[in-house]
Amino acid sequence: xxxxxxxxxxxxxxxxxxxxxxxxxxxxxxxxxxxxxxxxxxxxxxxxxxxxxxxxxxxxxxxxxxxxxxxxxxxxxxxxxxxxxxxxxxxxxxx
Numbered sequence: 520x521x522x523x524x525x526x527x528x529x530x531x532x533x534x535x536x537x538x539x540x541x542x543x544x545x546x547x548x549x550x551x552x553x554x555x556x557x558x559x560x561x562x563x564x565x566x567x568x569x570x571x572x573x574x575x576x577x578x579x580x581x582x583x584x585x586x587x588x589x590x591x592x593x594x595x596x597x598x599x600x601x602x603x604x605x606x607x608x609x610x611x612x613x614x
Contacts, residue, residue, distance in 0.1 A: 522552075522553055522554075522555065525543075527543055527544050528541055528542075528543050528548065528552070529541065529542045529543070529545075531570065534571075534594050536594055536595060538571075538572055538591075538594035538595075539572075540570045540571060540594070541567060541570050542570060547569040547570035547571075548567050548569075548570050549567060549568050549569060549570075550566075550567060551564055551565065551566055551567070552564070552565045552567060556581070558581075560579070560581050560583070561579055561583075562578060562579055563576070563577065563578050563579070564576070564577045564579075566591075571591075571593050571594045572591035572593075572594045573591060573592060573593065574590065574591065575588055575589070575590055575591075576588065576589055576590075576591060580606050582606060584604065584606060584607075584608050585604055585608075586603065586604060586606075587601070587602065587603040587604070588600075588601075588602055589601040589602070599614065601613065601614050
């Protein structure tokens with residue numbers, strides 16, 4: 520896992536859909552990016568392969584429960600993978 524603020528992580532471009540493409544130490548990034556809030560809790564995890572979003576993106580509430588998630592392929596959201604929950608873990612939206 521790599522913190523989004525890592526200085527060796529380089530945003531090389533934004534693709535036509537507005538999604539970031541990353542390099543890490545000069546090579547296309549493969550792994551999980553983790554974003555932290557100012558108070559230190561994980562608020563997002565994003566899976567990347569060869570610089571592109573490939574896999575799951577998950578956003579979290581401060582209590583650690585998943586707020587929403589969706590799967591991506593080549594920086595595009597895969598249909599019918601979006602889900603959103605309330606702070607108690609109840610599913611409130613899915614498409």
